[in-house]
Amino acid sequence: MMAMLGVFISVALILGTANAASLGSVYTEGGMVQGKSHSVGLFRYMDVFKGIPFAATPGRLEKPVPHPGWDGVLKATDYSKRCMQLNLLATDVVGSEDCLYLNIWIPQGNTGNPNFQLGPMLFDSVVFDGRILLFDGMSCSIGNYGLWDQHTAIAWVHRNIRNFGGNPDNITIFGESAGGASVNFQILSPKNNGLIRRAISQSGVALCPWAVNRNPRQYAEEIARKVGCPTDSGMVACLRMTDPKAVTLAGNVKFSTSASDPIVHNLALSPVIDGDFLPAEPDTLFGNAADIDYIAGVNDMDGHIFATLDIPSINNALVSTPVEEVRALSVALSESRGLDAGIATYEEYTVNWGSNPSDSDIKKTVVDIETDYIFLVPTQTALYLHSDHAKSGRTYSYLFSEPSRIPVFPLWMGADHADDLQYVFGKPFTTPLGYFPRHRDVAKYMISYWTNFAQTGDPNNGESSVPVTWPEFASNGHQYLDINNNINRDSVKQMLRTRLVYYWTTVFASFPGVQKN
Template structure:
């Protein structure tokens, strides 16, 4: 026994002495030192939190390079998120000094080099969010540890300005807007210039994001400002073509904000807004989270990117040639619209009451209002064509969710995939739908049992939460999380989600203009989960039938 004890002690000593770590890393701004953790035998990870990628930004100005620092900066704590309203919009949280990123670097027997890099852009309606995500018992949603460790990639999560300070625009050169997108772009460029020092391959950067982060990923691939910086991209539940992706009338909203903070709305407006207290500005842009079928909450999301002639020189649909050589995955959750339609038509979440068909019609009328009665009638007949003469209560509720999912996420995502494939040079295109039933059914909220994957349900699986907090999940959830991490990191390594070292349960075919093949992702998936022409009838309605009708009402 004594000999065994000595051997163990020697092994532990050798393991500690040879702990693989980058130690102090030189970046363009100065030296940084993170924290090194042990993952298992001969496996370690360096984690850097709060590395500055730009200076504290000026109000309504593009980000500027960081001036640098002396000595070694300890990067072991997350920095505050960018200034934003708190959850109940009564006060603000965060700071204007928020352009920092976090880096997870896995090591095996020796210190890693030339690893693929995955850069995460968080969602939050362009209004809220942070590079570390929500925190539950010191378990941060966007911790890159599980992805980095399981997929053998470097994970970077970045902060960017949100809300008024990130996306307000006067529609002219006074306050052109898109500051949050410029922050993301500065972070991507910083990673490209510096990641080699952390063991990453600057020529193999994948950007990925969800919701407003998925749309941001899409914007970053189509802007001319990222030429040569991005190799691959993944948009989860959000693309540049989403109806909430671009604010078409920024001036009107800027004037509303100006009035709330006592600024004039004439040619002095921009100067006054730049002088206004940042907390006041932030709260003036917070969202009224009520909705109705006649005024869906979607139409209140007004702090979004704008076509500024610079970051976005044209309509997003005309810019896909800029993504010709970027490999692209885009997909949705099968009930992405549930969380939004439940605000507009709350009865869908009650098993005990009917959802009036009239509520469904009013929601459709809001989404098709530019086309008047003809738009509504066409939409109604499209969505009720499979109902039969006596649709069940559940059928009506599910149809309301399908309408929201199609309009807000699914159809624009299919349109973006089609444009990406049509413009592709070397870039490959892949489409998916996540259909894992929501875990919230009866768990936290009184969700009906029929709810599929709701908006943001994908995040826990991509970030490996079923492994981090095993007690909160079933083994089937760990299967699903393992599959998603395998597809995502294989894709980051090779541009093919099927190849890259991790085995997958089904071969995911490319999306092409004729086959429209996609993968349905679920815990019990197998090779039979390859499908084609996702909701083609509805995609066709929104992208070709509806636009061909005469416009009777425009803003």
Template sequence: MAVLGILISAALLLGSASAASLGVVYTEGGMVEGKNIWLGLFRSMDVFKGIPFAAPPGRFEKPKPHPGWDGVLKATEFRKRCLQPNLLQTDTRGSEDCLYLNIWVPQGSKVSTGLPVMVWIYGGAFLVGGSQGANFLDNYLYSGEEIADRGNVIVVTLNYRVSTLGFLSSGDSDAPGNYGLWDQHAAIAWVHRNIAAFGGDPNNITIFGESAGGASVNFQILSPMNKGLIKRAISQSGVALCPWAVNRNPRAFAEEVARKVGCPTDKGMVPCLKITDPVALTLAGHLELTGSPSNPVVNNLVIAPVIDGEFLPEDPSRLFHNAADIDYMAGINDMDAHIFTGFDIPSINQPFQDTPVEDVKTLLTALTKPKGEPAALAAIQEYTLGWGADPPQSEVKKTIVAIETDYIFLVPTQTALYLHTNNANTGRTYSYVFSEPSRLPLYPSWMGADHADDLQYVFGKPFTTPLGYWPRHRDVSGYMIAYWTNFAKTGDPNNGDSKVPVTWPAFTSAGHQFLEINSKMNQDYVKQKLRTRFVYYWTSTFMSFPTVLDSK
């Protein structure tokens, strides 16, 4: 036994000694040094936290290049988030000096070179979020370690400005908006220029993100600003066509913020806002997150990108030609809007409280308001078809979640997939639905995957914290990391270094194929025509009604 112990110790020492490390890396701003984490025999991870990709930003200005630094920058700690409200919107956290990124580089016995690069853009309604994600006992949600190690790719996570400082727009050249999108672009461009020094392939960059981050990914591939920088993209639960993704009347929000902080709403508004306390500005961008059937929360998400004539030259639906050579994967969670419907109609989560059928009609009337009563009646008929005279409560509640999931996520995502495949040259298109049931307790028995439920699996949390998960959760996490990293390598989620459970066919405008992802996957989970009837209602029937009310 003693000899065995000595041999094991020797092997471990040999492994840690033999796993390569980058050491000090030369970047355009200066030298950086991260930490090397030993993972196993001939396996380690170089981790760099808090590398500046731009200078501290000016108020309502595009990011500028970082002036650089002397000596070696110790890149070992996450930097602060960009200034934002706390979750209750009663105080703020973060800093205006926030344009930093983090890099995870997997190493074997030799220093890695030419690795595919995956750049993560976080969600948070363009209001909150940070490059490291939520933290529990130093276990950060957006740690790239599991993806990088299991998929043999470099993972980058970045900060971008959110809330008022990231997205307020005066609707003119004084403060055109989209500062958060410009920050993302600056980080992607920095990665393109510098990632070779970390062992990455600058010509194989995949951007991926969720919710507002998924919409941001879509904006980045549609913008002419990123030409030649991005090879592939993955949008999880969010695209540029979502009803919350573009603010079409930004001036109203800017004037509301100005009034709250005591600034004028005329020509002097932007100069005044630029010298106003940033904490006051951030708190003035308060979003109303209590909804009702007649005023759903989605209609109140006014902090968002704008069509500024530069980053977004025109409506996103007309910019898909810019992504013609970019491989694109997009999908949703099967009950993505459950979190929203819980605010709008709380009774859906109360097992002993009925949800009135009238709430379904009120909600659809609110969502179809721009087209008036005929559109509402058509929608009500569409969603209650097959109910019968006395539908069970579970059916009523599930229908409400389906209505908002269709409107907020599913239909816009399907539309983006159609536009991508119809405009594609070399770019391939893939569609998915994630349906692993939510792990949160107290949820209804009929519950599927809620908004953001996919994140823990993509980032490998069932492996990082195995005691918190069942084996099936490790299965689905392994599947997602395999599909995502194969796609980043080859543009085909089936082909790469990682084995996948089911062959995922490309989405085409003729076949409409998609993959349903969960722990029970087999060939039966390759499907076609995702909720076609409802996609047709929102994209064709609804649009055919004359507009009676400007929605924003």
């Protein structure tokens, strides 16, 4: 499960158009770097720089420090290793502790229609990686090392990107899932004041229930015991000397989940409120993003990937999902507010069932509950907070609803978690035989909105035409754009799942909290 949040947790920075000729060697604060020029069409090419170090090889459980630099010209032609993390199946460890490098793409020549400038992109300096254990004191700084790594990369870009033809005052960061939460954390932190102009959070914000670890000491001690380290004052020193692969594997979550023990409650390797990078609760820090333009949204069935782990019958048309499992899930997700809140949650989501709900209705309800609790309601809350605190910053909301392309999924299936990424990164164009024309339409729309936003702060205005005007969230009715292959004027909607947002933020929140043992 940790891998499921970790696969796409990158932070990318979009720059203004580079108008220089082929760059050749470029001067950075660490020394000269030389990339490669690649043809991408008639009179169009791309300068690509891979593996530029933005910080020194980090000490374990320490903040990043400046890179000492290098002599001569660094051949920036190969990707560096990703940061150490679990593989997709969470059975082994991939990557390296030496992973603080940037990759930069600079389009040149006649870029024409949408030029999706992914430069630079920081891969896998993530919230959930083996180095980012969270402690409170004990001769170790508080933690949030992944967020510090990301901040260091952003600051490096701000200092150096002008030499690559970019505009340091027009940096946009974006990410998905834990990357979306990372983006939100970065714009909320006072450490990034003046560094970021725009941001996009896809299916993840700092307010998500998995985004902050409320008991880091307990989790750190669990990992220490697994690798044979003491849990007293010698814990940090021991962990620093322990095989990093062993430490990473020790942070694995359990997969024996159920409706009464949902997977979302087992995602513990997350940032902490440290009084430093995050000086207070995230919902109190939105004033720091008052001048940052912000897009945030979710996929309409983001919670499906979690629901299938908690209640496997969701994807099996031959097996019914018992009503009792929906009730158990409602109670489990509401545990912070007690049994009465769990019953209220169940009743809220089943109010329209009638006396004899169909199996598909029951299964869709499970997906709705997990989507709302894990992604949608926190994202809507973040949008409200950003809009309420905004000065010059603009706020935009979206719902991605292009149905999943996985053939074994139910017919009622919408967009699963991470389904949006293939379109943002133009996969239907680079591997056309795997997609239909409608999928290329979705990719074109998203790339146009995203790049316009990066250029101007308005997804409607820029070098790329768009199918319909996407209004600001703060305009009348808290409007949002429903993104799929058939975007038209009816795709502009308002008050996304307002009843359920009100339930979780007001009714549910009114139940007294339960102190966990």
